Amino acid sequence: MKKLALGFLVLAMWSACKPGSSDKKTLPIFGSREPVTKIVDGKSVTDTIYQTIPKFKFVNQYGDSISNKSLDGDIYVADFFFTTCPSICPVMHRNMLKVYDAFKSLGDFKIISHTIDPKHDSVPVLKKYADKLGVTGNTWWFLQGKKEDTYDIAEKNYLVAVKKDSSAAGGYVHAGYFVLIDKQKRVRGAYDGTDPKQVDQMIEDIKSLQSEPDEIITQ
């Protein structure tokens, strides 16, 4: 009897430790969603349409025009910063360098850092900043555009996963979030870019997104 109990215990422990596929978590999908019913082959089929990052157009540190299309087929991380920020930006980009180093050799991953001070952060200023950070190539883009456009896409799209704090007017745009976007341009996570632990979690989540099967985009 005792032996049997021991056997059960060992079995239970073994299955608890087994890297099971069943408990592998899928990242949530943030933003609004709406069910859409279509008639396919005479049958009515209900699909969910998720909120996606809309069209945009910015300029990167090389002076190249970057649009939503430039990120087609990429998993990417977006953040908001400015080069003269003495408070949290150095911490964010110290942590982002870790993300950059982890994925820079992969083709389907990008980082886009939007400046929220386009007046000062011109293309040459952004290029110099990137150079000093040791960022080369096309994995990490520093984007400049109209301030309204940047704030608009930040508040309405990227930061939908962030709880809005009405007392901080526009404050959360500059709250140091890293926003994770999947290949279908849906928001899959938001992380405190000043917290190394959360950034490590994001690195893990990017890996799990990379192993996610490509879904058929229904639209």
Added chain:
Amino acid sequence: MKLKVIGAISLLLALFFIVSCESETSIEFKRYYSVGAEIYQTHCQNCHGANGEGLAALIPPLNDSLFLKNNKSSLACYIKSGLKGTITINGKAFDDAMPANDLSPMELAQTLTYVCNSFGNKLNVITQEQVQADLAKCK
């Protein structure tokens, strides 16, 4: 015999004074250092890092003992009024500006004692009096 006893006592006394003097400076040092560590976290760490590592070529690290030693009497001014222009740290040039941090002379002394005795630096205590004298000569 008497002489020997007196000699022994005075030797002990001398030893006692030496030891107590040493511990007094070390207590002073520890006080400066521990408060300085907290000020560093609040005012310096975001940019210069928890280990004084800086950030790539943007923000200089704080482990260039030679720079700290050669500019010891200017360090308080650098923090208090900010720093502009190019400096060379560990052989690398840094030309971004450091913003001013309006700390009191005591806070500056504590912060400098922390920085100058962390990250591999060993420049001993930097006192409030020293900082006040240095501040008077700020350019």
